[in-house]
Amino acid sequence: MSSPSNPGRGRPPRLDRARTLRTALDLLDRSGLDALTMRRLADAMEVQAGALYRYFATKQDLLTAMAERMMDGVADAAGTCDGDWSEQLAALARAMRTALLAHRDGARVFAGTHSTGENILGFADTAMGVMRAAGFPGDDAARALYTVANFTVGHTLEEQAALQAEDGGPADPDALADTVTAGAYPHLTAGLPALTSTDFTRLFEFGLDLLLEGLRSRR
Amino acid sequence: MSSPSNPGRGRPPRLDRARTLRTALDLLDRSGLDALTMRRLADAMEVQAGALYRYFATKQDLLTAMAERMMDGVADAAGTCDGDWSEQLAALARAMRTALLAHRDGARVFAGTHSTGENILGFADTAMGVMRAAGFPGDDAARALYTVANFTVGHTLEEQAALQAEDGGPADPDALADTVTAGAYPHLTAGLPALTSTDFTRLFEFGLDLLLEGLRSRR
DNA sequence: ACCTGAACACCGTTCAAGT
DNA sequence: ACCTGAACACCGTTCAAGT
Numbered sequence: 001m002s003s004p005s006n007p008g009r010g011r012p013p014r015l016d017r018a019r020t021l022r023t024a025l026d027l028l029d030r031s032g033l034d035a036l037t038m039r040r041l042a043d044a045m046e047v048q049a050g051a052l053y054r055y056f057a058t059k060q061d062l063l064t065a066m067a068e069r070m071m072d073g074v075a076d077a078a079g080t081c082d083g084d085w086s087e088q089l090a091a092l093a094r095a096m097r098t099a100l101l102a103h104r105d106g107a108r109v110f111a112g113t114h115s116t117g118e119n120i121l122g123f124a125d126t127a128m129g130v131m132r133a134a135g136f137p138g139d140d141a142a143r144a145l146y147t148v149a150n151f152t153v154g155h156t157l158e159e160q161a162a163l164q165a166e167d168g169g170p171a172d173p174d175a176l177a178d179t180v181t182a183g184a185y186p187h188l189t190a191g192l193p194a195l196t197s198t199d200f201t202r203l204f205e206f207g208l209d210l211l212l213e214g215l216r217s218r219r
Numbered sequence: 220m221s222s223p224s225n226p227g228r229g230r231p232p233r234l235d236r237a238r239t240l241r242t243a244l245d246l247l248d249r250s251g252l253d254a255l256t257m258r259r260l261a262d263a264m265e266v267q268a269g270a271l272y273r274y275f276a277t278k279q280d281l282l283t284a285m286a287e288r289m290m291d292g293v294a295d296a297a298g299t300c301d302g303d304w305s306e307q308l309a310a311l312a313r314a315m316r317t318a319l320l321a322h323r324d325g326a327r328v329f330a331g332t333h334s335t336g337e338n339i340l341g342f343a344d345t346a347m348g349v350m351r352a353a354g355f356p357g358d359d360a361a362r363a364l365y366t367v368a369n370f371t372v373g374h375t376l377e378e379q380a381a382l383q384a385e386d387g388g389p390a391d392p393d394a395l396a397d398t399v400t401a402g403a404y405p406h407l408t409a410g411l412p413a414l415t416s417t418d419f420t421r422l423f424e425f426g427l428d429l430l431l432e433g434l435r436s437r438r
Numbered sequence: 439a440c441c442t443g444a445a446c447a448c449c450g451t452t453c454a455a456g457t
Numbered sequence: 458a459c460c461t462g463a464a465c466a467c468c469g470t471t472c473a474a475g476t
Contacts, residue, residue, distance in 0.1 A: 013460090014460080037449065037450080050452070051460050053450095053451070053452080111330070116395055118402070121398070121404055125406045129406040132406055132409065138406075138409040138412075139410060140413075140425075142410035142412075143413055146426070147370070147422075147426035147429055149373075150373035150374045151366070151369060151373055153376070154373025154374075155373075157369075158369055161333065179335045179340070180340065185344040187351055187357075190357040191351075191360055193357075193361075194360075195365075207369065210366055210433030211429050211433060212433070214428065214429030234440085256467085256468065257468085257470085258467085266442090267441070269441080277469080278469065441475085442473105442475075447468100451467105453464090455460105456461075457461095
């Protein structure tokens with residue numbers, strides 16, 4: 001083991017994974033993913049950039065640990081919900097979206113990493129348990145889990161991108177409306193209210209309901 | 220209009236958007252998104268990096284144009300399919316996945332941009348048209364479109380990440396299997412074959428089918 | 439009009455050397 | 458053992474100056 005510890009001798013370390021992770025998530029919330037650099041994080045910890053590499057092998061490693069931390073407690077959503085299997089699965093998906101939304105660019109951080117920590121594995125195991133208890137075979141449950149998770153990440157990626165769409169930016173709803181009505185897009189024009197709506201919870205619930213309805217009919 | 224043109228006088232330009240875009244997609248396929256830098260692209264075009272900024276305002280702008288180009292022809296999938304509305308919607312989703320898979324890191328490029336070009340708008344309009352013709356109201360069609368698109372992007376993001384998972388990497392299936400069986404994840408263990416399967420087409424079809432089944436029951 | 443050359447203000451990562 | 462200082466090999470972007 002070459003990970004840092006302090007068996008009695010030497011100055012106490014000024015850095016540790018837990019505190020660094022908290023500071024990194026703080027910095028993420030304040031400045032966004034693009035501004036989260038190893039140097040700026042080091043500044044916030046009052047340390048030189050190189051020192052971070054004693055605790056995280058790479059920046060990717062740091063981001064993976066951040067994603068894992070974001071998923072802390074998400075699996076518990078299944079327990080605190082007294083519905084059938086589909087309500088429990090919905091609760092897990094909602095808790096995942098909420099966890100990603102809790103941090104600026106949370107979905108981007110999550111999508112860009114592949115944690116195998118206890119929080120995501122616990123989440124996945126809980127979801128699989130809910131479906132297996134409902135009678136789904138293991139492979140169907142696995143595929144359903146991927147589907148729900150991929151939809152949730154894809155949705156929240158869009159949601160957070162739209163959230164930070166400054167006026168005139170690439171995701172500005174007014175600019176989109178202008179482009180659509182100027183072009184030959186009759187069907188888009190007909191759906192414009194819903195297409196440029198900012199009621200992302202309703203959009204998420206719509207998609208989630210489609211998925212669950214599909215699962216119910218397969219059962 | 221300050222975009223470059225060549226009305227008779229001066230040397231013919233060595234750069235143009237179309238050729239630069241082709242070279243950029245080539246470079247993407249050969250080296251991946253992380254290695255796609257303005258400097259390397261400039262090298263491939265035998266030009267200095269600064270020259271690219273006459274054709275693309277920012278790197279983000281270049282990436283958006285690349286995403287738009289990837290979607291070229293995807294909307295046509297609805298026409299070349301003689302099924303009901305749900306088969307046509309499925310054909311559109313499959314064509315989108317195929318288009319993203321056609322380039323290394325295609326889903327990452329797409330997810331990181333927000334094109335409002337004619338290819339994505341045409342795709343969206345076609346999908347909306349299919350659903351409206353089937354009797355869906357405009358706002359339901361819009362939400363269904365988002366759901367299918369978000370699922371497709373989320374899935375393909377995962378798929379391409381898994382595709383490039385080198386041994387021992389963060390998405391290595393063997394490493395995941397070891398972690399799962401070592402920990403207390405009974406339900407994950409039961410689903411391991413499907414969880415670590417590389418049959419992504421089957422996984423995609425499973426999710427797509429869930430979505431379409433949900434839509435059919437709502438209609 | 440189109441591109442070069444050079445600069446500006448950064449990056450992630452490594453590692454000898456200090457304490 | 459833990460961190461500094463300094464370097465290495467890069468980035469995206471801007472812009473005066475050349476042709």
